[in-house]
Amino acid sequence: MTVAIYGVRYDDCMDKATLYLPTELHIALREASRRMDRPQAEVIREALQTYLQEHAARPMPRSIGMGSDPELSGADSEDWLRAHFPPE
Numbered sequence: 001m002t003v004a005i006y007g008v009r010y011d012d013c014m015d016k017a018t019l020y021l022p023t024e025l026h027i028a029l030r031e032a033s034r035r036m037d038r039p040q041a042e043v044i045r046e047a048l049q050t051y052l053q054e055h056a057a058r059p060m061p062r063s064i065g066m067g068s069d070p071e072l073s074g075a076d077s078e079d080w081l082r083a084h085f086p087p088e
Contacts, residue, residue, distance in 0.1 A: 019044070029043060029044070
């Protein structure tokens, strides 16, 4: 389904979001939009995409937790190592 809002066509791939901006930020957005000759929504989408990419959570390495053992804690590790790997 394609929807036309204010003469701009949007396909199903877009969801609507409403933003409340401080006056100064809204003025800066309008000025940037005019300067770049692009719709405010497009400027917001690009800025948000850039921000989210820069602040994306880094995935944890898959190896974390692989060696977990409920019977072994960090406090017991030296004793466990001595028991399983005696000095030669």
